[in-house]
Amino acid sequence: MSKSQNEEQTNGDTSTHDDELLNGNDRMEWTVAVEHNKERIDKYITESMDNVSRSQVQLWIGDGFVTVNGAKVKANTKLSEGDLVELLIPEPTTVEIIAEDIPLEVVYEDSDLIVINKQRGLVVHPAPGHTSGTLVNALMYHCKDLSGINGELRPGIVHRIDKDTSGLIMAAKNDRAHASLAAQLKEHSVNRRYIALVHGHLSHDQGTIDAPIGRDTNDRKMYTVTERNSKHAVTHFTVTERINDYTLLELKLETGRTHQIRVHMKFIGHPLVGDPTYGRNKGIKMQGQALHAAILGFVHPTTGEYLEFTAPLPQDMEDVLASLRSR
Secondary structure (H helix, E strand, O other), X not given: OEEOOOOEEEOOOOOOOOOOOOOOXXXXXXXXXXXXXXXXXXXXXXXXXXXXXHHHHXXXXXXXXXXXXXXXXXXXXXXXXXXXXXXXXXXXXXXXXXXXXXXXXXXXXXXXXXXXXXXXXXXXXXXXXXXXXXXXXXXXHHHOXXXXXXXXXXXXXXXXXXXXXXXXXXXXXXXXXXXXXXXXXXXXXXXXXXXXXXXOOOOOOEEEEEOOEEEEOOEEEEEEEOOOOOEXXXXXXXXXXXXXXXXXXXXXXXXXXXXXXXXXXHHOOOOEOOOOOOOOOOOOOOOOOOEEEXXXXXXXXXXXXXXXXXXXXXXXXXXXXHHHHOO
16 A cells, blocks of 8 residues: 555556446356355355345245356365356245335435435345345335346345445436436446544645455455455545544445445554444444445436435434543
């Protein structure tokens, strides 16, 4: 990581694709590392994917959607170092997603889209085997009409924020609006700014973290900065306050990788307070990471007008900051 007086920056190799939701007929592949030698194929794939159950993986294996070195296998097949594992995600079967009366804080709504200030703890969309209690269930109750581009498990969902991250997220009510908003995300023209509380004092008031992100080979449910099978990821930060042994930041996403802010802040030695996966088990305790999607700006798909919305910090983050300032 190179440093200058006013900026802190990391550089890494890049790839050109945004992190995307899985759709039917997506193909995934992995090369087995030595530490997974003799591991069962169903366990290996389950731990390599987000929001997929072991029973779902076993069904895919039984239906012939998984191969090892080109050959179909059984769920109890043991892997060897260097094996090529391939999975063809089948088209989803019909799944009934029920509309649920879950409270939502609607920031903006019209006939094309809706912007929600998502509460911490709310999962964005259903996954196989977990089809209730999500933002999608709530949106189906509230809106009645949502775009269908991302399939029946993710109607209206254009982008995601983590379950334990609060803040602004937009959803589309029709396919035309969805396509427009998705294109803006792909072009990195959507203004997404987050507020985060991190451990330690950052030495620079402003900086950029430019470091590729991929799955952690030691724990495939986690992500890390790596040159191997990674995607280009850029996060800009500005220090807004230093409080005791903590720093409050505003962060701007240039790309949108899974867990991007959480991984990048851990990478530079300043993990998010309360982060159960990438944080430190000391100091302040929170139910989830101290990360809030505070600003969301984009061009309206019909009017062409630039819209920008702001959501105040949730009460739990305000309480933590007040406690730190009073010390």
